[in-house]
Amino acid sequence: MNSTTPLAIGEQQHVRFAEGLGLDCGVTLAPVDIAYRTYGTLSEKRDNAILICHAFTGDQYVAEEHPLTGKPGWWSRMVGPGKPIDTNRFFVICSNVLGGCMGSTGPRSIRTDAEGDGTELWGTAFPPITIRDMVRAQHKLVHALGIEKLFAVIGGSMGGMQVLEWTVTYPQMMLAAMPIATAPFHSAQNIAFNEVGRQAIIADPDWRGGRYWADDVVPARGLAVARMMGHITYLSEEALTRKFGRRMRRGPVSGQGPEGPVSMFSDIFEVESYLRYQGSTFVRRFDANSYLTITRAMDWFDIAADHDGELTHAFAGTPVRFCVVSFSSDWLFPTSAARTLVRALNRAAANVSFVEIETDKGHDAFLLEEPDFDRTVRGFLCGVAEHAGLA
Amino acid sequence: MNSTTPLAIGEQQHVRFAEGLGLDCGVTLAPVDIAYRTYGTLSEKRDNAILICHAFTGDQYVAEEHPLTGKPGWWSRMVGPGKPIDTNRFFVICSNVLGGCMGSTGPRSIRTDAEGDGTELWGTAFPPITIRDMVRAQHKLVHALGIEKLFAVIGGSMGGMQVLEWTVTYPQMMLAAMPIATAPFHSAQNIAFNEVGRQAIIADPDWRGGRYWADDVVPARGLAVARMMGHITYLSEEALTRKFGRRMRRGPVSGQGPEGPVSMFSDIFEVESYLRYQGSTFVRRFDANSYLTITRAMDWFDIAADHDGELTHAFAGTPVRFCVVSFSSDWLFPTSAARTLVRALNRAAANVSFVEIETDKGHDAFLLEEPDFDRTVRGFLCGVAEHAGLA
Known part of the structure; x- marks a missing residue:
């Protein structure tokens, strides 16, 4: 992009x-x-x-x-x-x-x-x-x-x-x-969540002190993490349970018997896959510096x-x-x-x-x-x- | 470290x-x-x-x-x-x-x-x-x-x-x-929060595919973001309000009259300062790959x-x-x-x-x-x- x-x-x-x-x-x-x-x-x-x-x-x-x-x-x-x-x-x-x-x-x-x-x-x-x-x-x-x-x-x-x-x-x-x-x-809780999102963006080296646009990059990973966290706060525990529960995309590692090692980095729970998707699509439509500016405005409200x-x-x-x-x-x-x-x-x-x-x-x-x-x-x-x- | x-x-x-x-x-x-x-x-x-x-x-x-x-x-x-x-x-x-x-x-x-x-x-x-x-x-x-x-x-x-x-x-x-x-x-909500923490760590280039130890670095920024988010979930909204409320470390940008521009990256709310401190101290005592391993164990529970x-x-x-x-x-x-x-x-x-x-x-x-x-x-x-x- x-x-x-x-x-x-x-x-x-x-x-x-x-x-x-x-x-x-x-x-x-x-x-x-x-x-x-x-x-x-x-x-x-x-x-x-x-x-x-x-x-x-x-x-x-x-x-x-x-x-x-x-x-x-x-x-x-x-x-x-x-x-x-x-x-x-x-x-x-x-x-x-x-x-x-x-x-x-x-x-x-x-x-x-x-x-x-x-x-x-x-x-x-x-x-x-x-x-x-x-x-x-x-x-x-x-x-x-x-x-x-x-x-x-x-x-x-x-x-x-x-x-x-x-x-x-x-x-x-x-x-x-x-x-x-x-x-x-x-x-205070709203401010706290916003601050974590901001820190996730700022921590991304591709944010480049806010000048990512000059280098034709976007802090996609940080912005995606911020969005994933935000998304959890937009849903209720009940809604997450109803939509995803503990459904997995592969078999559980624990259970009746050993099934061989499972990589700890593969998609396991559906809720994780959903959040990752939310994060990745968000970075295609939203600007990281706008994220910082607008969350600040909310915090000051x-x-x-x-x-x-x-x-x-x-x-x-x-x-x-x-x-x-x-x-x-x-x-x-x-x-x-x-x-x-x-x-x-x-x-x-x-x-x-x-x-x-x-x-x-x-x-x-x-x-x-x-x-x-x-x-x-x-x-x-x-x-x-x-x-x-x-x- | x-x-x-x-x-x-x-x-x-x-x-x-x-x-x-x-x-x-x-x-x-x-x-x-x-x-x-x-x-x-x-x-x-x-x-x-x-x-x-x-x-x-x-x-x-x-x-x-x-x-x-x-x-x-x-x-x-x-x-x-x-x-x-x-x-x-x-x-x-x-x-x-x-x-x-x-x-x-x-x-x-x-x-x-x-x-x-x-x-x-x-x-x-x-x-x-x-x-x-x-x-x-x-x-x-x-x-x-x-x-x-x-x-x-x-x-x-x-x-x-x-x-x-x-x-x-x-x-x-x-x-x-x-x-x-x-x-x-x-x-599902617990898994979702854990997943955001993991993604914050993995997104940090200093995580280096999990081999940060070989290069004598730690994914400090990602681990700190994960900790900040986790810390919010350990407290209640009431506790955050009681402890920090909307207290600021500098004057508000909005108010009775213009006070000149305030950088949007300075510490403003006490709750932000507190979370940043929690994040920065955590990375000195905790290992990022342990974070990944243990959160996974919790999710599977x-x-x-x-x-x-x-x-x-x-x-x-x-x-x-x-x-x-x-x-x-x-x-x-x-x-x-x-x-x-x-x-x-x-x-x-x-x-x-x-x-x-x-x-x-x-x-x-x-x-x-x-x-x-x-x-x-x-x-x-x-x-x-x-x-x-x-x-």
Whole structure:
């Protein structure tokens, strides 16, 4: 894989902000490119737009074939004509996050500061960004599309962090918010897992101090290890047991009698083979420096810290209608984190509903077949539309 | 670190079995060395011996300063004069597991098969071993010490797997068993985490196909990443939050105002700094090929699979008195796994007590200050002694 060649991305929608974006770290990044996709039709009143915020390793290809993997969009089952987020009714927007690697400005973009020479990429010199920076970039896009008020902002996991950041930064620009499988801050355990992933990447000699792109290599082994570990955290123990259990691809070494030595490096358990596959496919579509940049942004996320340490203050007087969703077997963003959020929203007298979906699918449940979850999304959007007189 | 030099291990107790050991894989490993430590005095009747089985990265230095790290023994708070495992009363034995790297035969030992030349180490040519192989080696040691029946076999985590294996392989050689924070089989999630650790090691170019010792290097970065990940699984989310929370070592990049760019590679969160330290100290005391060998043995562990797929059959007619202990916040070996074990023991009409200790300390709780746990250990041993007329 030649990492210095821009990805061939299909029918890309794209906007460049020449004036750039002032970041939380104090740097102004200019220009800023935002790659996005839309589905459905913007109404004449421009009042039917839903912004979907993607998760860490997601992208803007919500409901169509992915240009690199050829797989269906990551939320094809949720977004489309007649689906819970119904594109016959709503105009759906999703942009690649700032810092990403699918067309928006990020570590793989050409460096535009004083030290750039017009060919050098940002790499690890890319300024540190925050979830709020990502949301500011989305805000510019929404504004550029001529939309003054979003019908809703919806997202899961890191997408849910963006949803929450939208509600505290631009509460007047949205009717409704649906933060899914997320938390108002990144926990110590979440940070710890992210740090292991980063260390796995940095430990790979092919990372080359972050300048792998200059040598036309990628830190594939480190990135794959990071992904394998991450993938475990997206599933529940129950889901791993149900999907793989202790099934092996060869006979066990232990058992009724000796069967001769088995190499300890062959594929033995199906769950290992699955993880290795997840790791190897990930490196073909994701940039290692984006991995570092985006995990850092997640780690820094802490809504309360930005509001005198009081989560309730962040939402004081909010006009936004909230529907908070968690999944019972999600241990990366557990229901307890959602409850913390809901309690703060209640104390702030916000309009909030809360649904915990019973499932054994873990954090990934928001991407998978969950009829109760589909009904929740559809029902909430209908309710908001009725309330807003759009029904 | 020069990995080819044998470790300078203090007052090592050591036994060599020239005839070797037949392994589950069909290979006979000969000779086999077992390094061990003892505490207390063996009674004249030789009826007061307790075998302690150490966990994955533990060793035989239970209750004395560790010769490499200088730290107190890993169970100093549990084992000693007047302590719950009272060495005024009991003779305590702990041996380094087969496959380990603290003196017992393992991948870092000189290769003794036909392909060895008297200087070559086993490395990845070390035969695959099982938990039962480890237990067979311990059995030889116990026999060599002139002990016909152990008072008890006790261990946590992988040590608990060995305890369970003892009860099914040598039930007549022990009065009591205390499997702690363990499970009768390794779950898909456990295997998955082990596999990520192995991949991190194998991905390190300094692993050199397992022959790092020949080049006088160690795969320190890969081994550190593996350890960092493992360490997260030993703690609970609550413990990580209590110990570290979101405390930073420098100011946050986000907040009330711009404070200038912060490098995304500096230490930011305390939990990251802690994990890096855990990783870096681990590589000084542990061998990467032992890591691979032992995690494989854990993955293969499945008591039921060795007994017609029925856990109950494994314990049919057992004379052993069991005390099963789990910790409420242990998610690596959760209470549900202990309950599976206890149900099977109950169905087998075994003498079993079960204690779930309430704690937020996660899997590591068995190594930490837990007064309820101490009382459980002391009480169980007293009960068994009374029953056996040793009180």
